[in-house]
Amino acid sequence: MMLRYALQTVRDRKAGFLGAFVALLCAAALVTACGTLLETGLRGKIATERYAATPVVVSADQNVHQTTVTEKKGKTKTKHKAKPVAERAWLPAATVDTVRSVAGVARAVPELSFQAVPLVKAPGGAKPSYGHAWTSAALTPFTLAEGRAPRNGDEVVVDRELAARAGLKTGAPLTVQATGEPKTYTVSGIAQSARGDLARQNALFFGDSEAQRLAARDGQVTAIGVLPAPGADPGELAGRLRQALRSADGDGGGDGGGAQVAAGDARGPVEFLDASGARIKLVSMGGAMGGTSLLVAILVVVGTFALSVQQRYRELALLRAIAATPKQLRRMIGREALLVGLAAGVAGALAGLPLAAWLHGRFVASGVVPANLERTAGIFPMFAAVGASLLGAWAAARITGRRIARIRPAEALAESAVERGRPAWIRIATGVLLLAGGAVLVAVLSALRTEPASTPVTFLAVVVFAAAVSLLGPLLVRGAAAVLAGPLRLAGPGGYLATANLRGNATRMASAVTPLALLIGMTCTVVFITPTLGDAARAQARDGVRAGWVLAAQGPGVTGGAAERIRRTPGVTAATEIVHTSVRVGLTKYGAQGVTPAGLTRTWDPGVTAGSLDGFGEKSVAVSELAADQLGLKPGSPLELALGDGTPVTLTVSAVYARGLGFGDLTLPHDLVAAHADNPLADSVLVAAEPGTGRERLAAAVAGFAGVGVLSARDADAVRAERQQAGAEINLLAMGLVLAFTAIAVVNTLAMSTSERLREFAMLRLAGAKRRQVLRMLRAEAVAVVLIGAVLGSGIALAVLTAFSVGMTGAAAPAVLPVVYVGVVGVAGLLALAATALPGRVALRVPPVEVATSR
Numbered sequence: 001m002m003l004r005y006a007l008q009t010v011r012d013r014k015a016g017f018l019g020a021f022v023a024l025l026c027a028a029a030l031v032t033a034c035g036t037l038l039e040t041g042l043r044g045k046i047a048t049e050r051y052a053a054t055p056v057v058v059s060a061d062q063n064v065h066q067t068t069v070t071e072k073k074g075k076t077k078t079k080h081k082a083k084p085v086a087e088r089a090w091l092p093a094a095t096v097d098t099v100r101s102v103a104g105v106a107r108a109v110p111e112l113s114f115q116a117v118p119l120v121k122a123p124g125g126a127k128p129s130y131g132h133a134w135t136s137a138a139l140t141p142f143t144l145a146e147g148r149a150p151r152n153g154d155e156v157v158v159d160r161e162l163a164a165r166a167g168l169k170t171g172a173p174l175t176v177q178a179t180g181e182p183k184t185y186t187v188s189g190i191a192q193s194a195r196g197d198l199a200r201q202n203a204l205f206f207g208d209s210e211a212q213r214l215a216a217r218d219g220q221v222t223a224i225g226v227l228p229a230p231g232a233d234p235g236e237l238a239g240r241l242r243q244a245l246r247s248a249d250g251d252g253g254g255d256g257g258g259a260q261v262a263a264g265d266a267r268g269p270v271e272f273l274d275a276s277g278a279r280i281k282l283v284s285m286g287g288a289m290g291g292t293s294l295l296v297a298i299l300v301v302v303g304t305f306a307l308s309v310q311q312r313y314r315e316l317a318l319l320r321a322i323a324a325t326p327k328q329l330r331r332m333i334g335r336e337a338l339l340v341g342l343a344a345g346v347a348g349a350l351a352g353l354p355l356a357a358w359l360h361g362r363f364v365a366s367g368v369v370p371a372n373l374e375r376t377a378g379i380f381p382m383f384a385a386v387g388a389s390l391l392g393a394w395a396a397a398r399i400t401g402r403r404i405a406r407i408r409p410a411e412a413l414a415e416s417a418v419e420r421g422r423p424a425w426i427r428i429a430t431g432v433l434l435l436a437g438g439a440v441l442v443a444v445l446s447a448l449r450t451e452p453a454s455t456p457v458t459f460l461a462v463v464v465f466a467a468a469v470s471l472l473g474p475l476l477v478r479g480a481a482a483v484l485a486g487p488l489r490l491a492g493p494g495g496y497l498a499t500a501n502l503r504g505n506a507t508r509m510a511s512a513v514t515p516l517a518l519l520i521g522m523t524c525t526v527v528f529i530t531p532t533l534g535d536a537a538r539a540q541a542r543d544g545v546r547a548g549w550v551l552a553a554q555g556p557g558v559t560g561g562a563a564e565r566i567r568r569t570p571g572v573t574a575a576t577e578i579v580h581t582s583v584r585v586g587l588t589k590y591g592a593q594g595v596t597p598a599g600l601t602r603t604w605d606p607g608v609t610a611g612s613l614d615g616f617g618e619k620s621v622a623v624s625e626l627a628a629d630q631l632g633l634k635p636g637s638p639l640e641l642a643l644g645d646g647t648p649v650t651l652t653v654s655a656v657y658a659r660g661l662g663f664g665d666l667t668l669p670h671d672l673v674a675a676h677a678d679n680p681l682a683d684s685v686l687v688a689a690e691p692g693t694g695r696e697r698l699a700a701a702v703a704g705f706a707g708v709g710v711l712s713a714r715d716a717d718a719v720r721a722e723r724q725q726a727g728a729e730i731n732l733l734a735m736g737l738v739l740a741f742t743a744i745a746v747v748n749t750l751a752m753s754t755s756e757r758l759r760e761f762a763m764l765r766l767a768g769a770k771r772r773q774v775l776r777m778l779r780a781e782a783v784a785v786v787l788i789g790a791v792l793g794s795g796i797a798l799a800v801l802t803a804f805s806v807g808m809t810g811a812a813a814p815a816v817l818p819v820v821y822v823g824v825v826g827v828a829g830l831l832a833l834a835a836t837a838l839p840g841r842v843a844l845r846v847p848p849v850e851v852a853t854s855r
Helices: 002-012 014-043 095-100 134-139 160-166 208-215 234-248 264-271 273-311 313-321 326-365 380-400 402-406 409-417 425-445 451-489 493-504 506-544 560-567 625-631 670-674 695-701 713-755 758-766 771-809 818-844 848-853
Strands: 056-060 063-072 075-084 105-111 129-133 142-147 155-159 173-177 183-193 202-206 223-228 259-263 549-553 572-585 588-595 608-611 620-624 638-642 648-657 666-669 684-689 708-712
Touching: 014 273, 014 326, 014 380, 014 713, 056 234, 056 264, 075 273, 095 105, 095 223, 095 234, 105 129, 105 134, 129 134, 129 208, 134 142, 134 202, 134 208, 134 223, 142 155, 155 160, 155 173, 160 183, 160 202, 183 202, 202 208, 223 234, 234 259, 259 264, 264 273, 273 380, 273 451, 273 506, 273 713, 326 380, 326 713, 425 451, 425 771, 451 493, 451 506, 451 771, 493 506, 493 771, 506 713, 506 771, 506 818, 549 560, 549 695, 549 713, 560 572, 560 684, 560 695, 572 670, 588 670, 620 625, 620 638, 625 648, 666 670, 695 708, 708 713, 713 771, 713 818, 758 771, 758 818, 758 848, 771 818
Parallel strands: 129 202, 155 183, 588 666, 620 648
Antiparallel strands: 056 223, 056 259, 063 075, 105 223, 142 183, 155 202, 173 183, 549 684, 549 708, 572 588, 572 638, 572 684, 608 648, 620 666, 638 648
16 A cells, blocks of 8 residues: 555655655766776776787786785785886896797797887877887788888888878988987888777887887887787687796796786787776776765765655654554655655666766876776666665665654644754764764874875765764754844845744755755865865975976977086086886885986975985985885885886985975986886976076077977976866866766755745745745845855865865965855855745745645
């Protein structure tokens, strides 16, 4: 019987259940979109391009490993963990001979892959360009469409797409910058692939000796392409190769010299290391977005169902009065929720697929995710979304219908007419506990000093505080009503009525305040978290750069020749080349930079707090205070680390410095970092000069180096600010769906709250209130709700951002941009006013007598 009644109720009260349906639909769409991103990170295929005609590829191990052995209760447990390195690891060239000796190998082709940027203006978006030896063209395969293969070190073959875009013909000159100084080559041929143009890269082919020179990796190869003999199965051949390489390595745990064997879909990650890293990033982003979305969805859905049940108190009280048992009432409410949850879950799961495609496309366009990491659209996120909708709807309905189903019929009828004076004690106690939990999270956040650790705690704290506001909302609204009573009286009778509603219907008003506070708090946190960290880092960099000028390049970097030329320029006292990378100490990743030691203290001041930079040399390392605390280091301590390509080294700590945000946690010798980086060119060169040495003299000194320019220290800071803005946009994009969902919840809740007040509006008009007075009352209520939500949301954001700033920068100085903040509150206010005024105008169109006499 209750199922039939639930169906009848949903059918007859479509408008009442519409708000819950919209909230659940948006929640299901969010879960599907985030789940799809998470699944793409876990199972997304990375298609190969260069190795398309190579069934098996042998490459170096691109991970650092750590094995721990523990003994507990007489049992030995061995755990093996691995983390990817930042730069490409290379194989010993001798591995080629081992591969050739394996049965079933028809041909083993050594591959060299290195950056090779053509310095030519071409229309369209530039793609990454890589240089190779012509003998490895068979791995794609590339064949000559025009001209001939390179015969000496002054010739190059380019792919057809680059030739068409840049207007290159055979015999044309082409200047290429690889890992050293630019060099001009003659285009000897144009190559094409039967599989079509490469989508993610351009290929330039050099003679073997020239390619080896440009790669600057003597005795090493990027990978080995294995072409099987006729009839050989690639999978079985891959197994024999692993065994042979393991034997050659003395069974040391690798595949031979740290070699790994890939076949089939595993070839893509070997070719595109950034795509492999993007998988990890997508898993992290999808998990963080999905977790935050789920918490926000629970908060919003429970609030929406609470409002829906509150609006039906009269109906539910009458059911209790005619002998419906609490169990029957709970069963009916639960089944209504399941019906709405199922419909919303299915619709939301279907809507989440194009939403995931759009979000994936935006990540690709912004460079966060490479285009060749194919989006996975499986059924698991959709099932998870439907399940979450059903579970969330049922739980929300049971929680919100708990009181009306439990109390006596007479009390139910009384509460349906007049709102309770005080929320239930359990609600207040839970709200206080959540408030205390938020305070604990803020305290924890103020002690976290790394961004990966602090970011999830930051958004969790916002949601926990918003949940506390949701439970304590009626008390907060009544307190705010007392404060706002005076200003609201200035609005006349409408303001008086608004004050009475704030006091008498605090629970209904609180249901509108909660999503507003969440929207403002979450938006301010998302928008200001990047400037808080970025501004502190820029300030440290500004204070720590003693050089008045900076060399920067529009191409891949500043060459050693340009740096040496500037050093010999009259008036220049020091020039420090800087190259960035990341290293691992154990499995922990640290941002690092390499600097040239000569004249270092004239151009750079990282705020040394222990030790000294005097005598900083090829076996030295300087560390930030954060890294020193985490690793237990001090001047003179040895530090074992893995460089960007995984090469292990042991260095001696020479200094500990305070400005780690501005310069990274580790500072190493430039030559050591550059020798193990994909791009060994300097990102920038700090130039210290005597007074009177101006930009013109410095620019003239490097005029012969293509793309190298001279910036003042202020200009360099402006470039850093632009990069920071790009990072803020990516964060906003990542959390944009959650913010959009919260904004929809604001509109949805206010529209529900207003549209169900037909009888109240009719009674006011029958009592003599004019239509414009009722509308003025609604506007005053909306303004009050916006003010309360803005104060609470701003307080949440300020507390969380301050704790984040204390932990990450050491100072309680969150970066709040006034114009942006006013814009956030203004948009939230406009949403609230529109969501109140439009349903109110529609409700007031119905004649009051007709409403009053309706059943």
